[in-house]
Amino acid sequence: MAARTGTPATGTPATRTPATGATIAEPDRSAARGGPDGSGAALQASCRTELTRWTPPDAEQRALREVYLTRLDNHPRAWSRECPSAHLTATAVICDPARRRVLLIKHRKVGLWLPTGGHIEPDDASVSAAALRESVEESGVSGLSVLDGVTLLSRHPAPCDTADWHLDVQFTVVVDEHGAAVEDIGSHESTAAGWFGWHALPEPTDDAVRQLVAASITRLR
Template sequence: MVPGKSRYVRQDDRMPLDHLRTSLKQLPESGPRDAYLRFLDAAGDASLRKNGGPEHVTGSCFVFSPDFDQVLLCFHRKGQFWVQFGGHIEPQDASVSEAAQREAREESGIGSLVLLSPAIMDLDRHELHSGFSCTAHWDVGFAAAANPDTAISVSDESEDVRWFPVNGLPAQVPAGFGARLDKVRRTARSLSAMR
């Protein structure tokens, strides 16, 4: 197996859709979880394709330092804010978690980045402004850890990539980002402690 490549071979669009449904059902019942499941039921396979309609699922990854005191963010070119890495599901992605890991690797330049867990740690449906070709993303978030000394790079989708203290985030973050980051950090830290 080639490092960084999936051991799965995509058979059709249903595999990642079924995988996402199963992962969502493992989360505690909540308004957001139930809204995601309704969206998947209504949109079906198109929910995972960028060209499947104006709203679709994306995968993202919060990258923390091993002590969880820092977070690596990118300054999103279209959005003009600091945010976690992420993007659309591509045909080669066997799951949304795999898409999130791939996007984090591509956008951070850390080719060895691996998710701490395939468990969903964040759900964030957000409307998009006119700079985007779609109207809303149903983002599914995961987490990874990397040493802040690891070399990073800036992708075409970002203007900058930089480490920040989790208690010293930049001003230009999306509304509610700090609370989401704190929740993901607590979940990721407890998962890491159980290893």
């Protein structure tokens, strides 16, 4: 999970309604992992593709996408945690099969209730694949699928050794009807984990989490 301070750098916009559909799809894992020469070129290209094919829901999100794309233009491994100053990260909010609850993790380091997420790894085929991998690793829940397309973007301060900012690409993940029960969830990065009604999120959390949950629920309706 990519730790943060809980103060989104993009302000506190109103709840957004992404224009993307809610078709459930497994991420494409056919791309060359990290590129044939280890440069990460294929992963860099897939990050750009996922961002450019997404339709941002408002002007603020469109402007933020331009920030991400400029970063990809200027840094050949903008997805890597080693990219200085700022790099892309992946987050996903997990929704239960009934589409009434979301799974949040109480982050051990920052003490906030957050969705699953973290750094993109060289073995990830795409940023959406990274979000799905983090969801599985951090929640322990089986039977997960990621909705096709980005849900929201969120830029926030990053307590990393090499970066000041995380350029977070956020997705919505759903559990199939055979997914694990609440007592099965948890990881070494969390002190607690649980399912919460989308209108009754636990505290402390932050506005970026509330916005992502609201946008995800809208996509699933």
